[in-house]
Amino acid sequence: MTKQPPRWHNLLCDRQISCHLTATDRDGAVHELLKLLEPERNGFDVETAFQAVIAREEVFPTVIAPGLAVPHARLPELDRPLLAVGIAAAGIDFQQPDMPPVRVAMLILTPGDDPGLHLQLLAGLTAVFKETPDAVERLARMRLPDEVRAFLAGGRHLVPDFLTARDLMDCKIPVLREEDSVQSAIHTFAVSGFGELPVLDREDDLRGVLSIADLLQLSLPEHLLWMEDLSPFYRFQPFSDMLRNAGETKIADVMREEYLKVPERMPAIQLAKLFLVNKVLQIIVVDDRDRLAGVVTMRDFCAKLFWE
Helix, strand or coil: CCCCCCEHHHCCCHHHEECCCCCCEHHHHHHHHHHHCHHHCCCCCHHHHHHHHHHHHHHCCCEEECCEECCEEEECCCCCCEEEEEEEEEEEECCCCCCCCEEEEEEEEEECCCHHHHHHHHHHHHHHHHHCCCHHHHHHCCCCHHHHHHHHCCCCCECCCCCEHHHHCECCCCCEECCCEHHHHHHHHHHHCCCEEEEECCCCCEEEEEEHHHHHHHHCCHHHHCCCCCHHHCCCHHHHHHHHCCCCCEHHHHCECCCCEEECCCEHHHHHHHHHHHCCCEEEEECCCCCEEEEEEHHHHHHHHHHC
16 A cells, blocks of 8 residues: 655644744754754754754755745654744844845754655645745744644645655746847856756747757857867867857757656656766756746756755
């Protein structure tokens, strides 16, 4: 029989919830949340856990939405997940100057050798706040642990039994327009940090992709790649020629119309196979209407799996 995914109320009890955190800074709040878990010790050391959570915060800050932080860590000594919830009406400084003070902090500790469980808990928690846009405000007004548990125990607030492409994709990505120029694409690559971007038409339909490698290919046609001696081009003349025409060349003329795409509901484990078999660094995710939903890069996939 297939094991059913756990509900949030099975992962939280009243003593793991504080509706009156007193800390005003990140480190103090993490300490308070860990103290809530002391009765659940189950083999973990509070100070060791604190160091692991803060070390992760320094590299990957966990303020995932205005007023909401999800500090977390993987601990080798744990044999089951531990959760704690803290509410601070006055707000907590989580050292994210571009975000307002945190009013709801949810601490997640998971076994170090179970990345799937770690990601499933994060995905389930994220779904709570996606499905209820005012969730932070509602939780921040709660004064009793059983109110918090009742909210998180809503029938749809399940920890998914497996991860999908939707759970791992980045949906806040820049896009290119097929009618725009290659010069504008160069600028977008420079400021975005992405190596490949989807190309949309005026109706927002997905038409193709363009990568930095495609720009190199445009600059160095295939016949030049067969030349042993490139000394005639030591001053990068082919690149100069491409840049000279970049303002007039349309993205539609140089984009690739063949690319790898997957549905949002594809099990995330399939992505690992696709990355390796197809030797790609990025996979496009589409919704039920075959429209762009997001992308999953190999780097982000591995980061979530191995070190985030």
